[in-house]
Amino acid sequence: MSEKEHPRDDLLTTEELAHGMDVDTLVVDEVRLAVAMHNAGAVEKTLDELDPADAADVVEQLSAGETQAAARLAPGAFGGDVLAELSDDALEDVVESLNPRQLADAINEMEMDDAVQLVEELEENFRTGVLKQLAPKLRNLLESSLKFEEDSAGRLMQREFVTAPQFWTVGQLIDHVRQSSNENLPDVFYEVYVVDPAFHPVGTVALSTLIRAERNTPLTEVMTSLRAIVTPQMDQEDAAYLFEKYDLPSAPVVDNEGRLTGMIMVDDIVEVLHEEHKEDMLALAGVHEAGLADTVLETVRSRAPWLVINLITAILASAVIASFSAVIAKIVALAVLAPIVASMGGNAGTQGLAVTVRAIASRDITSANVRRIILREIMAGLINGLIFAVIMGPIAWLWFDSVLIALVIGAAMLINLLIAGLAGILVPLGLKRFGADPAVASSVFVTTATDVVGFFVFLGLATLILL
Amino acid sequence: MSEKEHPRDDLLTTEELAHGMDVDTLVVDEVRLAVAMHNAGAVEKTLDELDPADAADVVEQLSAGETQAAARLAPGAFGGDVLAELSDDALEDVVESLNPRQLADAINEMEMDDAVQLVEELEENFRTGVLKQLAPKLRNLLESSLKFEEDSAGRLMQREFVTAPQFWTVGQLIDHVRQSSNENLPDVFYEVYVVDPAFHPVGTVALSTLIRAERNTPLTEVMTSLRAIVTPQMDQEDAAYLFEKYDLPSAPVVDNEGRLTGMIMVDDIVEVLHEEHKEDMLALAGVHEAGLADTVLETVRSRAPWLVINLITAILASAVIASFSAVIAKIVALAVLAPIVASMGGNAGTQGLAVTVRAIASRDITSANVRRIILREIMAGLINGLIFAVIMGPIAWLWFDSVLIALVIGAAMLINLLIAGLAGILVPLGLKRFGADPAVASSVFVTTATDVVGFFVFLGLATLILL
Numbered sequence: 001m002s003e004k005e006h007p008r009d010d011l012l013t014t015e016e017l018a019h020g021m022d023v024d025t026l027v028v029d030e031v032r033l034a035v036a037m038h039n040a041g042a043v044e045k046t047l048d049e050l051d052p053a054d055a056a057d058v059v060e061q062l063s064a065g066e067t068q069a070a071a072r073l074a075p076g077a078f079g080g081d082v083l084a085e086l087s088d089d090a091l092e093d094v095v096e097s098l099n100p101r102q103l104a105d106a107i108n109e110m111e112m113d114d115a116v117q118l119v120e121e122l123e124e125n126f127r128t129g130v131l132k133q134l135a136p137k138l139r140n141l142l143e144s145s146l147k148f149e150e151d152s153a154g155r156l157m158q159r160e161f162v163t164a165p166q167f168w169t170v171g172q173l174i175d176h177v178r179q180s181s182n183e184n185l186p187d188v189f190y191e192v193y194v195v196d197p198a199f200h201p202v203g204t205v206a207l208s209t210l211i212r213a214e215r216n217t218p219l220t221e222v223m224t225s226l227r228a229i230v231t232p233q234m235d236q237e238d239a240a241y242l243f244e245k246y247d248l249p250s251a252p253v254v255d256n257e258g259r260l261t262g263m264i265m266v267d268d269i270v271e272v273l274h275e276e277h278k279e280d281m282l283a284l285a286g287v288h289e290a291g292l293a294d295t296v297l298e299t300v301r302s303r304a305p306w307l308v309i310n311l312i313t314a315i316l317a318s319a320v321i322a323s324f325s326a327v328i329a330k331i332v333a334l335a336v337l338a339p340i341v342a343s344m345g346g347n348a349g350t351q352g353l354a355v356t357v358r359a360i361a362s363r364d365i366t367s368a369n370v371r372r373i374i375l376r377e378i379m380a381g382l383i384n385g386l387i388f389a390v391i392m393g394p395i396a397w398l399w400f401d402s403v404l405i406a407l408v409i410g411a412a413m414l415i416n417l418l419i420a421g422l423a424g425i426l427v428p429l430g431l432k433r434f435g436a437d438p439a440v441a442s443s444v445f446v447t448t449a450t451d452v453v454g455f456f457v458f459l460g461l462a463t464l465i466l467l
Numbered sequence: 468m469s470e471k472e473h474p475r476d477d478l479l480t481t482e483e484l485a486h487g488m489d490v491d492t493l494v495v496d497e498v499r500l501a502v503a504m505h506n507a508g509a510v511e512k513t514l515d516e517l518d519p520a521d522a523a524d525v526v527e528q529l530s531a532g533e534t535q536a537a538a539r540l541a542p543g544a545f546g547g548d549v550l551a552e553l554s555d556d557a558l559e560d561v562v563e564s565l566n567p568r569q570l571a572d573a574i575n576e577m578e579m580d581d582a583v584q585l586v587e588e589l590e591e592n593f594r595t596g597v598l599k600q601l602a603p604k605l606r607n608l609l610e611s612s613l614k615f616e617e618d619s620a621g622r623l624m625q626r627e628f629v630t631a632p633q634f635w636t637v638g639q640l641i642d643h644v645r646q647s648s649n650e651n652l653p654d655v656f657y658e659v660y661v662v663d664p665a666f667h668p669v670g671t672v673a674l675s676t677l678i679r680a681e682r683n684t685p686l687t688e689v690m691t692s693l694r695a696i697v698t699p700q701m702d703q704e705d706a707a708y709l710f711e712k713y714d715l716p717s718a719p720v721v722d723n724e725g726r727l728t729g730m731i732m733v734d735d736i737v738e739v740l741h742e743e744h745k746e747d748m749l750a751l752a753g754v755h756e757a758g759l760a761d762t763v764l765e766t767v768r769s770r771a772p773w774l775v776i777n778l779i780t781a782i783l784a785s786a787v788i789a790s791f792s793a794v795i796a797k798i799v800a801l802a803v804l805a806p807i808v809a810s811m812g813g814n815a816g817t818q819g820l821a822v823t824v825r826a827i828a829s830r831d832i833t834s835a836n837v838r839r840i841i842l843r844e845i846m847a848g849l850i851n852g853l854i855f856a857v858i859m860g861p862i863a864w865l866w867f868d869s870v871l872i873a874l875v876i877g878a879a880m881l882i883n884l885l886i887a888g889l890a891g892i893l894v895p896l897g898l899k900r901f902g903a904d905p906a907v908a909s910s911v912f913v914t915t916a917t918d919v920v921g922f923f924v925f926l927g928l929a930t931l932i933l934l
Contacts, residue, residue, distance in 0.1 A: 025833060025834050025835040028833075028835040029835070051694060051713075053694070053712045053713050053714075057712070060831065061833060061835040063836075063839060085712075174678060177678055178679055182679075185679070187675075188673055188675050188676075188716075189675045190657050190674070190675070206655055207657070207674035208653070208654075208655050208656045208657070209655075211641060211644055211645070211674060211677070211678060212644055212645055212649075212652070227518060227520070244737050244738070245520050245524070246518075246520050247734035247737075248734075249655075249657065249733065249734075266716065266733050266734075266737070267714035267715075267716075267733075269737070270710065270711050270714075270736070270740065273740050273741070273744070274711060274740070274829070277740075277744040277748075278825055278829075280748065281744075281747065281748050281821055281825055282821055282822065282825065284748070284751075284752070285751075285817050285818050285820070285821030285822075286814065286818055287818045287821055294843070295843070296843050296846040296847050296850065297850075299843055299844070299847040300847050300850045300851055300854075303815065303818045303819075303847065303851065304854060306814065306818065307811060307814060307815060307818075307851060307855060311807070311811060311859065314806065314807040315807060315862070317810075318803045318804060318807050321802060321803045321806070322800075325799045325800075325802075325803070328795075328802050329799045332792045332796045332802075333789075333792075335788060335795050335799075335802030335805075336785045336788045336789045336792070337785060338802075339781065339784065339785060339805075339806055339809070339918075340778070340781040340782060340785050342806070343777065343781040343784075343918075344777060344778060347753065347773065347774060348774060350752050350753070351753055351754045351770045351773065352770075354748055354749050354751070354752030354754055355752075355754055357748075358745055358748055358749060362741070362745070364527065366492060366495075366528060367492050368495035368496065368528040369495075369528045369529075369530075376761070377766070380763050380767050383763065383767045384767055384770065384771060384774060387767070387771060388774060388778065391775075391778065392778065395782070399789075451806075451810075
């Protein structure tokens with residue numbers, strides 16, 4: 001639809017409504033073919049005809065090699081508007097294939113926040129080369145943004161925003177906006193920040209309020225107090241939390257002296273939420289930084305470290321089994337049943353873990369409710385333990401015709417599910433307290449605990465009772 | 468800060484900057500105490516003094532029982548502004564304790580989309596009672612929104628939005644907005660939709676563009692084409708995807724004839740992203756609809772079903788072990804090593820699964836790249852298999868002093884990690900094709916496959932080679 005800048009009176013077709021939902025595979029194939037045939041004109045033409053967000057989607061479907069070839073072939077198709085929409089993976093492949101001059105051109109077309117996201121992905125030396133090609137003013141702004149830590153609010157903010165002194169009227173503000181050159185205004189903004197003489201933000205006026213107000217109304221009458229203020233040092237997740245909590249369309253960023261220095265927009269926050277969620281979910285499953293364009297070797301590299309850790313803990317658990325070899329040699333049923341106890345513990349622990357990690361990320365666990373939640377998890381573990389002891393006992397009895405084995409597995413199940421409940425809540429909370437990311441490290445501790453305890457309690461009780 | 472509606476020139480303190488980041492536990496304790504002492508006035512006063520979003524956060528810290536007691540005691544503290552900010556769990560507890568009259572009062576203060584989110588949580592009979600208390604116009608609007616399916620875009624949309632015919636000028640539009648009564652305008656809006664005579668949206672004008680334009684400019688000159696249009700039947704996840712892709716602040720919703728019928732705002736989409744993330748993450752871990760305010764029994768109920776399924780699959784895997792009892796009785800080392808093969812497969816499968824579920828949710832897997840990704844996962848599985856075969860073989864050799872056992876576990880590891888790679892990608896894609904939610908059901912299939920194959924291949928090869 002992007003090429004239609006003029007009104008139309010035809011009805012929308014279902015196809016048009018579905019526009020944007022799925023990438024057009026025909027277009028992807030077209031680009032792929034053009035790249036294979038080294039047809040630069042065709043690559044450029046096909047991508048240029050699309051909405052930049054759609055063009056970015058098409059590029060994301062290509063393999064890393066195809067993306068690099070496309071960028072080398074048709075650098076003109078990778079303008080600032082497309083680069084701003086690319087995923088980090090695809091962006092990396094594209095920038096590798098452009099020269100500093102081409103990248104600088106793209107950066108000149110971008111908003112500050114998007115430009116920062118691009119420049120931060122560049123290798124040190126290459127970055128210096130690109131920055132040299134930029135106008136001194138833009139270079140300085142970019143360099144000062146890059147001084148903020150990665151994943152901080154400072155990296156997300158744009159330097160263009162609209163302010164008004166608190167003694168202005170609605171009319172004065174509107175005239176000011178009209179007379180400002182477009183260069184000094186953000187492309188899009190949803191609110192104006194009212195500042196005091198020291199440039200501290202004291203309130204905000206939504207454009208939808210501004211447009212309705214009489215020209216002679218003082219701004220102080222139509223402004224509302226700020227519901228949230230962000231600092232550049234704040235973690236981007238914390239900034240996202242404020243947007244979510246207070247339903248903000250944008251937020252002011254202030255420096256150490258409390259002076260307005262930038263603005264963060266909600267569309268960048270939507271991006272952050274998406275990234276952080278992906279990270280949490282993959283971290284829980286033990287995957288480190290995965291992208292769809294990854295090669296086979298990158299995929300192996302992102303997963304093998306976790307499998308090494310898992311191998312160590314699995315060997316640890318097996319060592320527990322090995323220490324009970326004598327009793328297993330006499331009663332093989334124990335080797336059959338032991339994995340059930342460990343598996344149930346692992347699953348129950350993972351459930352509690354996922355709930356806790358999610359609650360920590362949403363800031364739902366606080367000192368006001370943490371004791372109640374720990375108690376709840378322990379009680380739930382105990383009740384689950386009772387339920388599955390009562391279910392598994394009779395099954396073991398019927399299977400191996402032994403009341404004693406039934407008692408042993410029942411008791412082991414009860415204990416291991418209680419341990420699972422404890423570990424599922426205490427491990428992530430403990431890691432958080434020590435400053436570690438609970439999503440990344442919890443799972444190995446929890447499953448090691450439930451495996452080791454599961455095997456030890458079951459085989460230990462069996463040794464005591466059956467021998 | 469909500470009570471300060473007037474400018475100030477003091478510096479911001481760190482405390483003020485941290486405002487909103489953490490719930491004030493002193494306030495939570497205050498409310499808790501007031502509830503325990505049946506002090507209605509204190510409950511109401513404490514909550515009223517907070518920003519509604521903060522008041523909601525405080526309520527979310529209470530247990531279900533405390534929340535119900537607080538709502539019964541001080542219904543006035545649970546106005547529309549607070550109810551709109553509450554999580555579904557807490558909302559459920561509050562509405563149970565209010566009568567239809569009180570709820571209707573709260574609904575009258577709310578925006579349509581928030582009102583729908585509240586009413587949809589009510590029990591059938593109670594809902595009818597509440598709707599009866601509302602003005603016919605509002606009731607009709609609510610009832611027509613509720614006709615759309617749960618989790619559809621129709622439930623998210625508000626009915627207030629601003630439109631302009633395509634032949635208007637900027638000045639005419641601004642005058643129209645100024646003269647409209649506040650009742651007919653949304654509280655906040657970021658753009659105006661330009662419509663044709665049949666009320667089909669043909670473009671959008673951002674307020675930040677409108678405010679800068681000359682009064683006599685035709686709207687068609689400043690409007691941009693619509694990047695996305697939503698239908699009420701669309702799944703809310705699909706709507707969220709469009710917002711994310713096109714960086715939208717709001718989106719028009721059209722009916723079956725393509726006529727503008729509603730508007731969705733980005734803050735509702737942020738909420739949707741949050742909910743969907745939570746659901747995906749918990750579903751992967753086998754937790755069904757968990758809330759922090761849940762009681763112990765609700766917690767058990769949300770987790771036991773998954774544990775029952777896991778018990779069945781664990782017994783299935785144990786049956787495989789049992790069928791090899793004869794060889795285990797002769798070589799106990801097999802009982803020690805078998806769980807390692809199964810555990811490694813389960814973990815590798817879960818990694819692939821998490822990556823795939825995430826990619827499906829982000830619509831990153833399409834027919835244009837699915838073959839490449841499947842191939843990549845299989846190759847990665849094979850390489851991981853080789854790596855861990857080479858690591859585990861020598862360990863087993865040293866541990867049990869048997870080259871044959873080393874060969875058996877190496878081969879089993881290779882095969883099981885290949886199966887894990889296959890299952891991790893094919894199970895979620897297959898479930899998706901059959902219309903099931905890959906986040907919910909995949910994990911049981913994947914781990915059952917890796918457990919059963921792991922035990923079978925390892926013990927089977929052992930029987931063939933060692934006996």
